Amino acid sequence: MAPVATADIVENVPSGKAMDSVSDAIDDVNVIKYDEESKFDAEKDKNTFRQYEDACDRVKNFYKEQHEKQTVAYNLAARNRFYSSSRPRPKMTIWEAMEKLDTLVDESDPDTSLSQIEHLLQSAEAIRRDGKPRWMQLTGLIHDLGKLMLFFPELETQGQWDVVGDTFPVGCAFDKRIILPETFAANPDVNDPVYSTPNGIYTPGCGLDNIMLSWGHDEYLYHVVKDQSTLPDEALAMIRYHSFYPWHREGAYHQFMVAKDHEMLKAVQAFNPYDLYSKSDGVPDTATLKPYYMELINEYFPKGVIEW
Numbered sequence: 083m084a085p086v087a088t089a090d091i092v093e094n095v096p097s098g099k100a101m102d103s104v105s106d107a108i109d110d111v112n113v114i115k116y117d118e119e120s121k122f123d124a125e126k127d128k129n130t131f132r133q134y135e136d137a138c139d140r141v142k143n144f145y146k147e148q149h150e151k152q153t154v155a156y157n158l159a160a161r162n163r164f165y166s167s168s169r170p171r172p173k174m175t176i177w178e179a180m181e182k183l184d185t186l187v188d189e190s191d192p193d194t195s196l197s198q199i200e201h202l203l204q205s206a207e208a209i210r211r212d213g214k215p216r217w218m219q220l221t222g223l224i225h226d227l228g229k230l231m232l233f234f235p236e237l238e239t240q241g242q243w244d245v246v247g248d249t250f251p252v253g254c255a256f257d258k259r260i261i262l263p264e265t266f267a268a269n270p271d272v273n274d275p276v277y278s279t280p281n282g283i284y285t286p287g288c289g290l291d292n293i294m295l296s297w298g299h300d301e302y303l304y305h306v307v308k309d310q311s312t313l314p315d316e317a318l319a320m321i322r323y324h325s326f327y328p329w330h331r332e333g334a335y336h337q338f339m340v341a342k343d344h345e346m347l348k349a350v351q352a353f354n355p356y357d358l359y360s361k362s363d364g365v366p367d368t369a370t371l372k373p374y375y376m377e378l379i380n381e382y383f384p385k386g387v388i389e390w
Protein backbone atom coordinates (compact mmCIF):
# COMPACT_ATOMS: atom_id res chain seq x y z
CA MET A 83 0.00 0.00 0.00
CA ALA A 84 1.44 3.38 -0.91
CA PRO A 85 2.07 6.04 1.69
CA VAL A 86 -0.60 8.69 1.69
CA ALA A 87 0.27 12.38 1.52
CA THR A 88 -0.27 13.01 5.19
CA ALA A 89 1.35 16.42 5.66
CA ASP A 90 -1.95 18.26 6.08
CA ILE A 91 -3.44 15.67 8.36
CA VAL A 92 -0.43 15.27 10.63
CA GLU A 93 0.14 18.95 11.30
CA ASN A 94 -0.58 20.06 14.88
CA VAL A 95 -1.30 16.60 16.20
CA PRO A 96 1.16 16.01 19.01
CA SER A 97 -0.45 13.54 21.43
CA GLY A 98 -0.57 9.74 21.20
CA LYS A 99 -4.34 9.69 21.46
CA ALA A 100 -4.72 12.12 18.63
CA MET A 101 -2.34 10.05 16.48
CA ASP A 102 -4.96 7.30 16.46
CA SER A 103 -7.37 9.60 14.77
CA VAL A 104 -4.65 10.54 12.32
CA SER A 105 -4.28 6.94 11.20
CA ASP A 106 -8.07 6.70 11.05
CA ALA A 107 -8.05 9.72 8.80
CA ILE A 108 -5.35 8.18 6.62
CA ASP A 109 -7.35 4.98 6.28
CA ASP A 110 -10.37 7.02 5.41
CA VAL A 111 -8.83 8.73 2.41
CA ASN A 112 -7.58 5.42 1.09
CA VAL A 113 -10.58 3.19 1.50
CA ILE A 114 -13.49 2.85 -0.90
CA LYS A 115 -16.80 2.74 0.91
CA TYR A 116 -18.69 0.10 -1.03
CA ASP A 117 -22.02 0.82 0.62
CA GLU A 118 -21.87 4.48 -0.37
CA GLU A 119 -23.91 5.10 -3.52
CA SER A 120 -22.01 6.48 -6.47
CA LYS A 121 -23.34 9.97 -7.13
CA PHE A 122 -21.76 10.03 -10.52
CA ASP A 123 -23.78 7.49 -12.51
CA ALA A 124 -27.19 8.18 -10.90
CA GLU A 125 -28.22 10.46 -13.78
CA LYS A 126 -27.02 8.24 -16.62
CA ASP A 127 -29.34 6.37 -18.97
CA LYS A 128 -27.59 3.02 -18.67
CA ASN A 129 -29.60 1.39 -21.44
CA THR A 130 -27.75 3.41 -24.03
CA PHE A 131 -24.39 1.74 -23.31
CA ARG A 132 -23.04 -1.66 -24.46
CA GLN A 133 -25.77 -2.35 -27.00
CA TYR A 134 -23.89 -5.03 -28.94
CA GLU A 135 -26.81 -6.56 -30.81
CA ASP A 136 -27.44 -3.15 -32.40
CA ALA A 137 -23.79 -2.21 -32.77
CA CYS A 138 -22.19 -1.23 -36.08
CA ASP A 139 -20.39 -3.79 -38.27
CA ARG A 140 -16.98 -2.60 -37.07
CA VAL A 141 -17.79 -3.73 -33.51
CA LYS A 142 -19.58 -6.93 -34.53
CA ASN A 143 -16.77 -7.99 -36.84
CA PHE A 144 -14.28 -7.29 -34.08
CA TYR A 145 -16.01 -9.71 -31.69
CA LYS A 146 -16.53 -12.32 -34.38
CA GLU A 147 -12.78 -12.38 -34.96
CA GLN A 148 -11.86 -12.21 -31.27
CA HIS A 149 -14.18 -15.05 -30.29
CA GLU A 150 -12.89 -17.23 -33.08
CA LYS A 151 -9.18 -16.67 -32.35
CA GLN A 152 -8.80 -16.51 -28.55
CA THR A 153 -7.86 -20.16 -27.99
CA VAL A 154 -5.81 -21.86 -25.26
CA ALA A 155 -2.96 -22.37 -27.73
CA TYR A 156 -2.91 -18.72 -28.68
CA ASN A 157 -3.03 -17.59 -25.05
CA LEU A 158 -0.07 -19.76 -24.09
CA ALA A 159 1.96 -18.42 -27.01
CA ALA A 160 1.13 -14.79 -26.18
CA ARG A 161 2.18 -15.27 -22.55
CA ASN A 162 5.42 -16.93 -23.59
CA ARG A 163 6.28 -13.95 -25.76
CA PHE A 164 5.50 -11.54 -22.99
CA TYR A 165 7.41 -13.33 -20.22
CA SER A 166 10.45 -14.15 -22.37
CA SER A 167 13.52 -12.81 -20.56
CA SER A 168 15.09 -11.84 -23.87
CA ARG A 169 12.22 -9.49 -24.74
CA PRO A 170 13.55 -5.94 -24.98
CA ARG A 171 11.20 -3.82 -22.89
CA PRO A 172 10.33 -0.38 -24.21
CA LYS A 173 10.86 2.36 -21.63
CA MET A 174 8.62 5.38 -21.18
CA THR A 175 6.83 7.35 -18.48
CA ILE A 176 3.11 7.01 -17.78
CA TRP A 177 2.36 10.36 -19.37
CA GLU A 178 4.36 9.54 -22.50
CA ALA A 179 2.41 6.27 -22.69
CA MET A 180 -0.88 8.17 -22.54
CA GLU A 181 0.23 10.45 -25.35
CA LYS A 182 1.44 7.53 -27.46
CA LEU A 183 -1.84 5.70 -27.05
CA ASP A 184 -3.83 8.66 -28.21
CA THR A 185 -3.81 7.70 -31.88
CA LEU A 186 -5.62 4.39 -31.28
CA VAL A 187 -9.25 3.98 -32.31
CA ASP A 188 -10.67 1.04 -30.35
CA GLU A 189 -12.66 -1.14 -32.77
CA SER A 190 -14.48 -2.96 -29.99
CA ASP A 191 -16.04 0.07 -28.40
CA PRO A 192 -19.58 1.08 -29.40
CA ASP A 193 -19.75 3.88 -26.80
CA THR A 194 -17.05 6.44 -27.39
CA SER A 195 -15.80 8.54 -30.23
CA LEU A 196 -13.22 10.27 -28.06
CA SER A 197 -9.50 9.60 -28.01
CA GLN A 198 -7.94 7.25 -25.48
CA ILE A 199 -6.32 10.03 -23.44
CA GLU A 200 -9.70 11.71 -23.15
CA HIS A 201 -11.34 8.47 -22.03
CA LEU A 202 -8.64 8.00 -19.38
CA LEU A 203 -9.06 11.54 -18.09
CA GLN A 204 -12.86 11.23 -18.11
CA SER A 205 -12.66 8.11 -15.96
CA ALA A 206 -10.15 9.64 -13.53
CA GLU A 207 -12.08 12.89 -13.26
CA ALA A 208 -15.38 11.09 -12.55
CA ILE A 209 -13.66 9.16 -9.73
CA ARG A 210 -12.10 12.34 -8.38
CA ARG A 211 -15.40 14.28 -8.47
CA ASP A 212 -17.02 11.50 -6.42
CA GLY A 213 -14.35 11.94 -3.73
CA LYS A 214 -12.80 8.48 -4.17
CA PRO A 215 -9.22 7.70 -3.02
CA ARG A 216 -6.23 9.06 -4.90
CA TRP A 217 -5.03 5.58 -5.86
CA MET A 218 -8.40 4.92 -7.48
CA GLN A 219 -8.23 8.18 -9.44
CA LEU A 220 -4.83 7.09 -10.73
CA THR A 221 -6.24 3.67 -11.60
CA GLY A 222 -8.88 5.41 -13.71
CA LEU A 223 -6.14 7.37 -15.43
CA ILE A 224 -4.04 4.37 -16.41
CA HIS A 225 -6.48 1.45 -16.66
CA ASP A 226 -6.42 1.22 -20.48
CA LEU A 227 -2.72 1.90 -21.04
CA GLY A 228 -2.23 -1.80 -21.76
CA LYS A 229 -3.59 -1.06 -25.23
CA LEU A 230 -0.10 0.25 -25.93
CA MET A 231 0.88 -3.35 -26.65
CA LEU A 232 -0.41 -2.70 -30.17
CA PHE A 233 2.54 -0.36 -30.70
CA PHE A 234 5.23 -2.75 -29.45
CA PRO A 235 6.20 -5.05 -32.35
CA GLU A 236 8.06 -7.50 -30.10
CA LEU A 237 4.78 -8.51 -28.45
CA GLU A 238 3.55 -9.60 -31.88
CA THR A 239 -0.06 -8.71 -31.28
CA GLN A 240 -2.16 -9.92 -34.17
CA GLY A 241 -4.49 -6.99 -34.58
CA GLN A 242 -6.95 -5.50 -32.13
CA TRP A 243 -8.63 -8.81 -31.28
CA ASP A 244 -5.86 -9.75 -28.82
CA VAL A 245 -5.64 -6.28 -27.28
CA VAL A 246 -9.07 -4.68 -26.70
CA GLY A 247 -12.64 -5.81 -26.03
CA ASP A 248 -14.22 -7.75 -23.17
CA THR A 249 -12.32 -10.71 -21.66
CA PHE A 250 -13.36 -14.27 -20.72
CA PRO A 251 -11.57 -17.43 -19.56
CA VAL A 252 -10.09 -19.83 -22.10
CA GLY A 253 -9.67 -23.53 -21.28
CA CYS A 254 -13.27 -24.02 -20.17
CA ALA A 255 -16.66 -23.58 -21.87
CA PHE A 256 -17.46 -20.09 -23.13
CA ASP A 257 -20.38 -18.85 -21.04
CA LYS A 258 -23.58 -17.70 -22.74
CA ARG A 259 -23.34 -14.43 -20.80
CA ILE A 260 -20.34 -13.28 -22.85
CA ILE A 261 -21.51 -10.75 -25.45
CA LEU A 262 -22.41 -12.14 -28.90
CA PRO A 263 -21.90 -15.74 -27.64
CA GLU A 264 -22.95 -17.40 -30.89
CA THR A 265 -19.71 -16.20 -32.50
CA PHE A 266 -17.73 -18.76 -30.45
CA ALA A 267 -19.01 -21.50 -32.75
CA ALA A 268 -15.97 -20.88 -34.98
CA ASN A 269 -13.46 -21.21 -32.11
CA PRO A 270 -11.70 -24.60 -32.37
CA ASP A 271 -11.69 -24.99 -28.57
CA VAL A 272 -15.45 -25.60 -28.56
CA ASN A 273 -14.69 -29.02 -30.07
CA ASP A 274 -12.06 -29.93 -27.49
CA PRO A 275 -13.23 -32.64 -25.07
CA VAL A 276 -11.79 -30.83 -22.03
CA TYR A 277 -11.92 -27.13 -22.94
CA SER A 278 -15.58 -27.43 -23.85
CA THR A 279 -16.70 -28.60 -20.37
CA PRO A 280 -17.98 -26.09 -17.75
CA ASN A 281 -14.83 -26.28 -15.60
CA GLY A 282 -12.44 -27.32 -18.37
CA ILE A 283 -8.80 -27.40 -17.23
CA TYR A 284 -9.69 -25.76 -13.88
CA THR A 285 -11.17 -26.95 -10.60
CA PRO A 286 -13.92 -25.07 -8.76
CA GLY A 287 -12.47 -22.81 -6.08
CA CYS A 288 -9.04 -22.59 -7.78
CA GLY A 289 -9.07 -18.78 -7.60
CA LEU A 290 -9.17 -16.29 -10.44
CA ASP A 291 -5.39 -15.86 -10.26
CA ASN A 292 -5.18 -19.35 -11.73
CA ILE A 293 -7.60 -18.76 -14.59
CA MET A 294 -6.21 -17.87 -17.99
CA LEU A 295 -8.22 -14.87 -19.16
CA SER A 296 -8.21 -14.06 -22.85
CA TRP A 297 -4.99 -12.17 -23.60
CA GLY A 298 -5.30 -8.43 -23.96
CA HIS A 299 -4.72 -5.01 -22.43
CA ASP A 300 -5.96 -5.88 -18.90
CA GLU A 301 -3.63 -8.78 -18.26
CA TYR A 302 -0.69 -7.05 -19.90
CA LEU A 303 -1.01 -3.83 -17.88
CA TYR A 304 -1.58 -5.76 -14.66
CA HIS A 305 1.80 -7.44 -15.07
CA VAL A 306 3.54 -4.19 -15.95
CA VAL A 307 2.06 -2.26 -13.02
CA LYS A 308 2.20 -4.81 -10.24
CA ASP A 309 5.99 -4.70 -9.90
CA GLN A 310 6.56 -1.07 -10.77
CA SER A 311 4.00 0.81 -8.69
CA THR A 312 2.87 0.98 -5.09
CA LEU A 313 -0.82 0.69 -6.03
CA PRO A 314 -2.92 -1.50 -3.68
CA ASP A 315 -4.41 -4.90 -4.58
CA GLU A 316 -7.81 -3.36 -5.29
CA ALA A 317 -6.25 -1.16 -7.97
CA LEU A 318 -4.49 -4.15 -9.52
CA ALA A 319 -7.79 -6.05 -9.61
CA MET A 320 -9.56 -3.10 -11.24
CA ILE A 321 -6.91 -3.14 -13.95
CA ARG A 322 -6.78 -6.91 -14.42
CA TYR A 323 -10.53 -7.56 -14.47
CA HIS A 324 -12.11 -4.37 -15.76
CA SER A 325 -13.03 -5.97 -19.12
CA PHE A 326 -14.22 -9.23 -17.54
CA TYR A 327 -17.90 -8.23 -17.86
CA PRO A 328 -19.23 -11.83 -17.87
CA TRP A 329 -17.84 -12.08 -14.32
CA HIS A 330 -18.22 -8.63 -12.76
CA ARG A 331 -21.53 -7.73 -14.42
CA GLU A 332 -23.24 -11.01 -15.42
CA GLY A 333 -22.20 -13.25 -12.51
CA ALA A 334 -20.59 -15.99 -14.64
CA TYR A 335 -17.57 -18.10 -13.59
CA HIS A 336 -18.18 -17.54 -9.87
CA GLN A 337 -17.47 -21.23 -9.19
CA PHE A 338 -13.76 -20.48 -9.58
CA MET A 339 -13.58 -17.73 -6.96
CA VAL A 340 -11.76 -17.80 -3.62
CA ALA A 341 -12.42 -15.46 -0.68
CA LYS A 342 -10.03 -12.78 -1.97
CA ASP A 343 -11.80 -12.72 -5.35
CA HIS A 344 -15.08 -11.80 -3.62
CA GLU A 345 -13.33 -8.78 -2.09
CA MET A 346 -11.80 -7.86 -5.42
CA LEU A 347 -15.15 -8.21 -7.17
CA LYS A 348 -16.50 -5.39 -5.01
CA ALA A 349 -13.59 -3.20 -6.05
CA VAL A 350 -14.01 -3.99 -9.75
CA GLN A 351 -17.75 -3.32 -9.58
CA ALA A 352 -17.10 -0.02 -7.80
CA PHE A 353 -14.71 0.96 -10.59
CA ASN A 354 -16.88 -0.06 -13.55
CA PRO A 355 -19.34 2.88 -13.69
CA TYR A 356 -16.46 5.35 -13.91
CA ASP A 357 -14.99 3.47 -16.85
CA LEU A 358 -18.22 2.90 -18.73
CA TYR A 359 -20.59 5.75 -17.98
CA SER A 360 -17.98 8.53 -18.02
CA LYS A 361 -17.90 8.00 -21.80
CA SER A 362 -20.85 10.38 -22.13
CA ASP A 363 -19.25 13.16 -20.06
CA GLY A 364 -17.79 16.37 -21.49
CA VAL A 365 -14.37 16.41 -23.15
CA PRO A 366 -11.65 17.00 -20.53
CA ASP A 367 -8.97 19.64 -21.01
CA THR A 368 -5.73 17.66 -21.03
CA ALA A 369 -3.35 20.59 -20.54
CA THR A 370 -5.22 21.97 -17.52
CA LEU A 371 -5.43 18.58 -15.82
CA LYS A 372 -1.86 17.47 -16.47
CA PRO A 373 -0.19 19.01 -13.36
CA TYR A 374 -2.67 17.37 -10.98
CA TYR A 375 -2.24 13.93 -12.53
CA MET A 376 1.55 14.21 -12.86
CA GLU A 377 1.70 14.57 -9.09
CA LEU A 378 -0.51 11.54 -8.66
CA ILE A 379 1.62 9.48 -11.06
CA ASN A 380 4.81 10.42 -9.20
CA GLU A 381 3.24 9.39 -5.92
CA TYR A 382 2.60 5.78 -6.97
CA PHE A 383 5.27 5.21 -9.65
CA PRO A 384 8.48 6.08 -7.81
CA LYS A 385 10.75 4.98 -10.71
CA GLY A 386 9.30 7.50 -13.15
CA VAL A 387 10.31 5.62 -16.30
CA ILE A 388 8.39 2.36 -16.71
CA GLU A 389 9.53 -0.83 -18.46
CA TRP A 390 6.66 -1.89 -20.73
Ligand SMILES: O[C@H]1[C@H](O)[C@@H](O)[C@H](O)[C@@H](O)[C@H]1O
Nearest residue numbers: 188190191246247248324325
Ligand atom coordinates in the same frame (compact mmCIF):
# COMPACT_ATOMS: atom_id res chain seq x y z
O1 LIG B 1 -14.68 -1.97 -25.94
C1 LIG B 1 -14.26 -1.90 -24.63
C2 LIG B 1 -12.83 -1.40 -24.54
O2 LIG B 1 -11.95 -2.12 -25.34
C3 LIG B 1 -12.37 -1.37 -23.12
O3 LIG B 1 -11.09 -0.86 -22.96
C4 LIG B 1 -12.54 -2.69 -22.44
O4 LIG B 1 -12.08 -2.59 -21.14
C5 LIG B 1 -13.98 -3.11 -22.48
O5 LIG B 1 -14.23 -4.28 -21.80
C6 LIG B 1 -14.47 -3.18 -23.90
O6 LIG B 1 -15.80 -3.53 -23.93
Ligand SMILES: [Fe+2]
Nearest residue numbers: 225226324325
Ligand atom coordinates in the same frame (compact mmCIF):
# COMPACT_ATOMS: atom_id res chain seq x y z
FE1 LIG C 1 -10.27 -1.36 -21.07
Ligand SMILES: [Fe+2]
Nearest residue numbers: 201225226357
Ligand atom coordinates in the same frame (compact mmCIF):
# COMPACT_ATOMS: atom_id res chain seq x y z
FE1 LIG D 1 -11.72 2.05 -20.25
